[in-house]
Amino acid sequence: MTKEETLTSFLIETQTRSYRLAYSVLRNREEALDAVQTAVCRALEHQNSLRDPGAVKTWFTRILMNACQDTLRQRGRVVPFPEEGPELGQEDPEPVDDTLARRVNALPAEVGTVIKLRFYEEMTLKEIGEVTGQNISTVKSRLYAGLRKLRVAMEGVEI
Structure with a gap:
């Protein structure tokens, strides 16, 4: 091919x-x-x-x-203009329990990106490093820091 x-x-x-x-x-x-x-x-x-x-x-x-x-x-x-109608289309419904999704989106962008690529897209740490242009130790530290913040947030303890 x-x-x-x-x-x-x-x-x-x-x-x-x-x-x-x-x-x-x-x-x-x-x-x-x-x-x-x-x-x-x-x-x-x-x-x-x-x-x-x-x-x-x-x-x-x-x-x-x-x-x-x-x-x-x-x-x-x-400068965005206010839109009329619903923000999301029918093909993009909000999850019933969006707690985890909201917490992931609330993370700093560089940490949230690593978590999304790892768990949503099932990419390896090496692939994430190539995509983001970061070395693998940076990817690991951001992944584990993000997971730690998510765990604490999901347990109900403030970060």
């Missing part, structure tokens, strides 16, 4: 996962869809930079996370 075929099949197979990851970072349906679209376009434009087709998951996840970070940076410069 060529690089192009590998990338195309990966993008098709993981479109739901990609949206879920972008939504977990951005918490906005339209921005998540835009980030996924931007990441797919960037991946197709730069598919020649993919050296190892076996690492397409890590490579694309990094592109997607960078697109999400671009959106977050741009969000700080834009």
